[in-house]
Amino acid sequence: MPTHPIRADHAPPGGRRRRGAPALAVALLLGPTVTAASGPAEAHGIGLAAGPAPIAAHAAARAARPTLAPLPAEVDAGTRVRLRGTAPARAVVVVQQRRGGAWSPLTKARSGKTGAWRASAVFTGGGTTQVRAVVGRRAGAVRSLAVYQWLDLATQPGYTSAATARDVPVPIGSRTYPHSILAWFSPAPVVWFRLDGACTTLTSTVGLDARERARADGTETFGTKAIGYRADGSESGDSGYLTGGWDQPREVRLTGLTTATRLSVLTVLSDPDDDGLSTVLGSPRVRCSAAGLAPFRAEDLP
C-alpha cells in the first residue's frame, strides 16, 4: 500500500509521530521568535534554507552547539570565574567540568533572546581542568584552564635525608606553624619533592623549634636554601642562602618553578654543643596546578 506523502514527509508512524508533533506545533507557534533566534545558529554555520523557515530555524536552533568563550589560562582555586558563550535562544546551558574523570556539572545558565549566556563559577581543587557548555545532549567545544592551589608539602610524598616528623605544628619564635616538617639527627637535612612542572612558587618559614630552646645554649644558628631543578639537572632557580637564629626565622620564597621538575629544601644547623636540636620548615607550601604531588623515587635524586 502506498504511503501517504504527507504522513511520509512530516508524520512518521508510531511513537516518533507523537514525539515529533508537539515540536512541530511549538515551532509553528513560535515562528517569529525562532526566526529571531536564528542568529547564533547561523553564527555556527547552520543553514536555514531547507524547509519552511520557522521549522528550519527551530531545527537549526536545536542542532546548534553551545559555545564557551575563551577562559583565562589559569585561576586560583576558590576564586570566582566569569563564563559566557552562546547557545540557542532561551536554552538552559549546563557548564560542565572534567579533571581526568567524568564530566560533572559546574554551573547552569539560561541563554537570552539573542542566545548569549553568562554565568560564574568557583573552581575547587588544583589541576588542569576542562570546561564545556552543554544544551540538552549537544556539547560545545572543550576549553582548558589551569587551576592552582596551595599544597602543604608536609602532607605530600617526598624524600627526607634525616629523621623527620611530618605534618606537625611547630612553634618558631612566638608563632606556631601548622603542617610543618621537623628534621634532626643530621647537620644538613634535605627534603625533596617532585613538582613535574606543575608548580610556580614555594613559601616557608624556616627556623628552630622554640620548644627545644630550654636545652640549647642560645648560640645556635641555621642556614637554608631552596632550589628548583629542571629535568636535565640544571637549576631553574634558588632562594639564595638565608641564615637565622632563635629569634630570626627566615621567610623562604622561591618563584619561577614552572620549569622545575624537582624541588629541594636544605637546612643547615650550627649546633656547637651537639644538643640534638631540630630545624623546622614551618608550613612549607607550593602553589601547583595539581591535586597532589607525585611520589619521589630513588631515581629522582640527582
Place this chain on the structure above:
Amino acid sequence: MSAATSPRRPRRLPRARVSGGLALVLAAALLAGPNAAPAPAAAAAPLVAPLPDAVDVGQTLTVRGRATAGTTVAVQTRQGGAWRTAARATASGSGAFRAAVRFTAGGPAQVRAVVGDRASNTQRLAVYGWLDLATQPILVGSAAYVDVPATIGGASFPHSLLVQGGSASVWWRVDRQCTEVRYTLGLEDTEFPRSDGDEEVVSRVYALDEGVGSASGEVVAGWYTASPVTLRGLAQAERLVITGTLRDLDADGLSIVIGTPRARCNAARLGPVSRSDTHVP
C-alpha cells in the same frame, strides 16, 4: 558489621522513647486516614531508633525511626562539620520510616532525622575506615621515601615507606581511635642488583599506651618475599611504632620496605606525632 545490616526490623521504638506529644500526633494521623496528608506545621519531632555502635566506611547503615505519618523525613549525618542530609524517606501510615545511609570517611558520627524544622534525638556511632599510614602525620627515625610505591616480589605496594640506614622506626599517634594495623614487610626488588643477595629484614609493630600494650611477633622477609604483618586489639593504643632492621650489615644503602601500612581507625586523619612521642616506657 552485621549489626548495621541486620535483617530484623524493630517493630517499634522502646515505649519510653516515644513522647506523649508524638503519640498524640501519630494517633491523629492514623485517625485521619491514609489520604489525609498532615500539614507540615502539625509535624512532631521525629525519633531515631538506636544504632549499632560502629560501622565501616562504605557499609550500608539502616536508620529506622518514627515520624508523623506521611511526612518526608531527612536523615542527616554529621562528622565534625555541619549536618548534611544523607537520605530521605517518607514515614508510612504507622509513622515508621527507614533509610539507608553510607559514610565515605571514618570518624565519630552523629545521626538524626529532621521533619520540617523539627529535629529528632541524636544517635552517635563510630565509623571505621582504613587509613594509609604513609599519608598521615608521621615520624621517621632515619632517611626515608614517604608515600612512594614499592615493589616486593613483583607485587606493587602503593603508599609505602622505604626507610634507609639499616634500621627503621616509624611512629604514629593513634590516640585510642584504631583497632588494627597491617603492612607488608620486604626488600625493594629494584635494589637487588646492588645487594649481596642474602640480606633479610626483620620487623615488629608495637602498640604503646602507658606501656607496651601489645606487639606482633617478629616477621622476617628476604628478597622477593612479601611478609604480611597484622596487629589487632589496638583499642587502647595511643601510639604505634613499626621497627625494622636489616640483618646483613654489608647491606648499606638498601631500603627496608614497609609496604602499604594501613590502620583501621575511627578517624578521618591521625593527630600529629612529635619527638616527645618516641619515648618507650
